[in-house]
Amino acid sequence: DAGITQSPRYKITETGRQVTLMCHQTWSHSYMFWYRQDLGHGLRLIYYSAAADITDKGEVPDGYVVSRSKTENFPLTLESATRSQTSVYFCASEGGRGEAFFGQGTRLTVV
Amino acid sequence: ELKVEQNPLFLSMQEGKNYTIYCNYSTTSDRLYWYRQDPGKSLESLFVLLSNGAVKQEGRLMASLDTKARLSTLHITAAVHDLSATYFCAAPSGGGADGLTFGKGTHLIIQP
Numbered sequence: 001d002a003g004i005t006q007s008p009r010y011k012i013t014e015t016g017r018q019v020t021l022m023c024h025q026t027w028s029h030s031y032m033f034w035y036r037q038d039l040g041h042g043l044r045l046i047y048y049s050a051a052a053d054i055t056d057k058g059e060v061p062d063g064y065v066v067s068r069s070k071t072e073n074f075p076l077t078l079e080s081a082t083r084s085q086t087s088v089y090f091c092a093s094e095g096g097r098g099e100a101f102f103g104q105g106t107r108l109t110v111v
Numbered sequence: 112e113l114k115v116e117q118n119p120l121f122l123s124m125q126e127g128k129n130y131t132i133y134c135n136y137s138t139t140s141d142r143l144y145w146y147r148q149d150p151g152k153s154l155e156s157l158f159v160l161l162s163n164g165a166v167k168q169e170g171r172l173m174a175s176l177d178t179k180a181r182l183s184t185l186h187i188t189a190a191v192h193d194l195s196a197t198y199f200c201a202a203p204s205g206g207g208a209d210g211l212t213f214g215k216g217t218h219l220i221i222q223p
Contacts, residue, residue: 033210035210035213040215041215042199042213042214042215042216043154043199043201043211043213044213045204045209045210045211045212048209048210056209058204058209058210090153090154097142097159097161098142098144098159098203098211099144099156099159100144100154100156100201100210100211101156102153102154102155103153104152104153105152105153
């Protein structure tokens, strides 16, 4: 199906484990983003990518790693999960006019 | 650093009433976006405002942008229950496509 999809939708992991959240888009958009959404903070940008092999830090990048070997995929890795990384994570890609289109979200719980 | 402030953050209103959500941003921007989010769901793009004086309307919602005042408004006319959701405004964080800075959202409840 066309669009932007995230997996998994829900994930529970233990403190200290590595976890990767996947994001795939079929529009061939150049720009992709990872946001986290927390109560009281709204959405905050973690990392973004302007094209394959080009990534940059957003507002809250600490503890996260991204890669973009292909235009359509933009995985987000938590190298050693902490409880403070419990959140809902949204991947987005940018169409024309700077408008962002969001995936369904991944609800991550770190215990 | 861009800051985006919405108010109110919480709004409970009755069906049939009108109301306005305000979005102020701290640095110059000629673009502003409005999104809707239903509980447990993703963000849906509502309006893209690309210039000063831009006005967009969709059903009972109307959004406007005043870049000189650094203000956007989302006006709700004759509210209906289906409009209950959280509404976010967002502005470009900086030059290039380095993402959006979001307001904290307005949680809107429309009661019969």
